[in-house]
Amino acid sequence: MHHSELARLIVIAQKFSPQQEIENLQPFGSGNINDTFLVSRQGIDQPFILQRLNTNVFREPELVMQNLRIYGEHVRDRIKNKPLDRQWTVPQILATDQGQDYYQTDHGEFWRSLSFIADSRSFDAMANSEQAQEVGYALGMFHHLTSDLAPEKLADTLEGFHITPQYLNQYETVLAQSKVERSTEVDYCLQIVSDRQDLAHILEDAKASGKLPLRTMHGDPKVNNILFDRQTNLAVSVIDLDTVKSGLIHYDIGDCLRSGCNPAGEEIEDWESVEFNVELCEAILQGYLSTARSFLTEYDYDYIYDAIRVITFELGLRFFTDYLAGNIYFHVKYPEHNLLRSLVQFRLLESIESQKSVIKKIVKANK
Ligand code: ADP
Numbered sequence: 001m002h003h004s005e006l007a008r009l010i011v012i013a014q015k016f017s018p019q020q021e022i023e024n025l026q027p028f029g030s031g032n033i034n035d036t037f038l039v040s041r042q043g044i045d046q047p048f049i050l051q052r053l054n055t056n057v058f059r060e061p062e063l064v065m066q067n068l069r070i071y072g073e074h075v076r077d078r079i080k081n082k083p084l085d086r087q088w089t090v091p092q093i094l095a096t097d098q099g100q101d102y103y104q105t106d107h108g109e110f111w112r113s114l115s116f117i118a119d120s121r122s123f124d125a126m127a128n129s130e131q132a133q134e135v136g137y138a139l140g141m142f143h144h145l146t147s148d149l150a151p152e153k154l155a156d157t158l159e160g161f162h163i164t165p166q167y168l169n170q171y172e173t174v175l176a177q178s179k180v181e182r183s184t185e186v187d188y189c190l191q192i193v194s195d196r197q198d199l200a201h202i203l204e205d206a207k208a209s210g211k212l213p214l215r216t217m218h219g220d221p222k223v224n225n226i227l228f229d230r231q232t233n234l235a236v237s238v239i240d241l242d243t244v245k246s247g248l249i250h251y252d253i254g255d256c257l258r259s260g261c262n263p264a265g266e267e268i269e270d271w272e273s274v275e276f277n278v279e280l281c282e283a284i285l286q287g288y289l290s291t292a293r294s295f296l297t298e299y300d301y302d303y304i305y306d307a308i309r310v311i312t313f314e315l316g317l318r319f320f321t322d323y324l325a326g327n328i329y330f331h332v333k334y335p336e337h338n339l340l341r342s343l344v345q346f347r348l349l350e351s352i353e354s355q356k357s358v359i360k361k362i363v364k365a366n367k
C-alpha cells in the first residue's frame with residue numbers, strides 16, 4: 001500500500017475510533033468482494049475490522065447495514081433470552097464519531113467497521129474432520145438462531161443472488177458477446193455447462209412447487225466466513241453477513257459443503273487433482289444436523305445432495321462468466337484467475353457427481 005493511501009485510510013479508520021488514536025492498519029483476510037483491513041489502536045489490545053463495501057456488487061449498501069443491524073439485534077436478543085451452552089459471538093457494528101453505522105467519502109466510497117472477534121481466525125480449507133464438524137455446527141447454529149427471524153424483515157441486498165437459472169441466462173448473454181480465445185481449459189468449461197442445463201433449475205423448481213420454503217439464509221457460508229477460536233479450536237462466529245436475506249437454506253448447506261469438502265481449497269493451481277472428500281462431508285453434516293435436525297423437513301433432506309452440486313455448478317458458472325466478461329465482479333490477481341477458479345469448481349462438481357450414491361447414503365445415515 002502506498003504511503004499516502006495508508007495515511008488516507010488511517011483518517012477514515014479514525015472516524016470509527018473517536019476516543020483512541022489509530023496506530024496502524026493492514027489488508028486482512030482473503031475475501032473476493034470487499035476490501036478488508038485490520039486496524040490497531042494505541043493502548044488497546046483489541047484490533048477492529050474496517051471494510052470498504054464493494055458498491056459495484058452491493059448497489060444499496062445502506063440496506064446491507066440495515067440487515068446487519070436487524071440480524072445482530074435478533075440474534076443477541078435470542079441468546080440473551082435463552083443462553084447457549086457454548087461460546088457464540090456476533091460481530092458488532094462500530095459507530096462513527098457522528099453516531100452513524102457507516103461513513104461515505106466524497107467520492108462515494110462506503111466504509112464500515114466491525115468489532116474483531118477476539119482470538120479468532122478463519123481457514124480457507126478444512127484440514128481435518130474436527131474442523132469440518134465445527135463449520136457444520138456453525139451453519140446449523142446460524143440457521144437455528146435465525147429460524148424465528150421472519151425473512152420478510154430483511155432487504156434483498158443483491159438481486160438475483162443464488163437464483164441459479166439467472167446466472168445461466170447471464171452466461172449465455174456474456175458468451176454470445178465474448179471473443180474468448182479457445183483452449184483445452186475453456187472448452188472443458190463450455191462442455192461442463194452445456195451438459196448441465198437442467199441442473200440450474202432443481203432448487204428453484206423445488207421452491208416454486210413449495211417443497212422448499214423461504215427462510216432466512218446467510219448466502220455466503222463458505223468455510224473462511226466461519227471464525228474459530230485460537231485456543232479451543234471451536235467455531236465461535238459466522239461473519240460476512242452482507243448477503244443475509246430471504247432464500248433457500250439449501251444454497252447455504254450446499255455452499256458450506258462444497259467449500260468444506262475441498263481440502264485443496266478454491267485457489268489451487270493443480271485443478272485436475274481436486275476431489276470432493278466424503279469423510280469431511282459426513283463430519284460437516286454431523287455438525288450441521290446436531291442443531292438443524294430439529295427444524296429440517298423430509299423434503300429438506302431429499303434436496304441436500306442436489307444442493308451441493310447445484311451451488312458448485314453455480315459458482316463455477318459465475319467464475320467462468322466473470323472470466324468471459326473481463327473480471328468485473330470478483331477480485332482477481334491476474335487475468336486467468338477466474339478461469340482457474342471455475343476449473344476448480346467444475347472439477348469438484350464432477351467429483352461430487354461421481355460419488356452421488358455415497359453422499360446420499362451419508363445424508364440418510366445421519367438424518
Ligand atoms: P468478503 O466479503 O470480501 O469476503 P469478509 O467480510 O468475509 O469480506 O471479510 C474478509 C475476511 O476478514 C474474513 O474471511 C475474515 O478472515 C476477516 N474478518 C472479517 N470480519 C471479521 C471480524 N469481525 N472478526 C474477525 N475477522 C474478520
Ligand code: GN1
Pocket residue numbers: 030031032033034057219220222225240243266315
Ligand atoms: C464471494 O465475499 P466472499 O469472498 O466471502 C461471493 C460468494 C462466493 C465466494 C467464492 C457476495 O464470497 O458468493 O461463493 O466469493 N460473495 C458474493 O469464494 O458474491
Ligand code: MG
Pocket residue numbers: 031032224225240
Ligand atoms: Mg468473506
